[in-house]
Amino acid sequence: MTDRLMHHALPVAVMALAIVLIWYLGALWLNGPQVTDALNRSGQDWGMREFVTQAFTMRRPVLPTPDQVAVELYTSMTSHPVGHIRNLLYHTGVTAGAALLGAAMGVVLGILLAVGIVHLRTLESSLLPWLIASQTIPILAIAPMIVVILGNIGFSGLLPKAFISMYLCFFPITIGLIKGLRSADPLSQDLMRTYSATGSQTFWYLRLPSALPYLFTSLKIGVAASVVGTIVAELPTGGQAGLGARLLTGSYYGQTVQIWAALVMSAVLSLTLVALVGAAERLVTRAHGGRR
Known part of the structure; x- marks a missing residue:
């Protein structure tokens, strides 16, 4: 060990x-x-x-030194209560909440799209090219438009940030799950047909277990992208909370140490979410008889 x-x-x-x-x-x-x-x-x-x-x-x-960033991190997390707006943990919690909601929405959307594309060839030829094209649009260009549109129809606060986070999150999950659902062994598929298994039985007992490694790999990419999407979404909203707002405030007042502390905290948040997905992957793998 x-x-x-x-x-x-x-x-x-x-x-x-x-x-x-x-x-x-x-x-x-x-x-x-x-x-x-x-x-x-x-x-x-x-x-x-x-x-x-x-x-x-x-x-x-x-460019601040690592020790300056470390001191700023420690000071910003200990000089005020956790719920105070000047505490970096408070801003991290705000960003984490929107990122998790966006990731959950991205997982649901990605799974629905992947299952539909795998089972309906029409969707693959008609929808998949548009999904690929959607990722060529810079998120910095559409984030302000999404915030304004959702704000005009009554949605503000957490939802616009989660929506932009979902936009970056769903695509890797969709592509990874499509690959995973199609990775089932052809001989096993023939065996399921021999047993007269229905389409749903083949999906639950063969396709989905085969797709789990691909799904969790895509989830790790997706949750990291959801943090990026949330921070980008916090920039045009003009909000007072979140790591994006912290970056914007530091930029306004030339506080480069504060900017780098927020960047380091965003990296720590992404690593934490990826580690949680990895822990869930090990639990699911063990439940299916694996050794991960």
């Missing part, structure tokens, strides 16, 4: 250290011009030590 854990943890740790090192070097490079100008205007002698110290401790850096 320990060897297996080390086998998986060591590459991740090495990559994390490499990313942190590149991050610090990037901060030194991008913050350098401002630091050099400030040190030259100070009229004092300075060397590499002063240069590095100033580059890593700027109040409004071009």
Whole structure:
């Protein structure tokens, strides 16, 4: 067990250290011009030590260092109660709620479309090209229109964000499930016909179990996309809550450390949702006799 854990943890740790090192070097490079100008205007002698110290401790850096982002994360989560609007966990909860609702809507829509396309050839030739074409439209272009349209018909708050989240989420689920439902062994399908199984029996006992690995893989992509869709949807709404609103506020006031803290928290939220899908996948796999 320990060897297996080390086998998986060591590459991740090495990559994390490499990313942190590149991050610090990037901060030194991008913050350098401002630091050099400030040190030259100070009229004092300075060397590499002063240069590095100033580059890593700027109040409004071009690129904050990992430790600055970590301090901002800790401060924003502990200096106020969880339900306070200045607590980053509060904004994360708002985004998570809309993302989960959008993901649930995307799962339902994706499953319905995939089942229909697999069982009706007419839908495959008529609907599938339009589904593919829908993903070529930039979400940044249609998000404000969706918010305005839904707002004019009386829907505001959570639903417009969930709808945009669903837009990004349903497509990978649809395509993955179509592939999965068609992955059933042809010999097994012939055996089901030999037993005079109905279409619904073939679906529940053969096609759906064969499609589960594809479904859960698509779900991992879908839930990550739902977080992106929710954050994008929060930008044009002008709301006061959510990670998107936090990013927008940081952009208005030039708070780059706050922006990066919100970005890191959005990544943590996506990883958490993907991990939950992975845990559900292991439970379902064990229930079907697997060893995952």
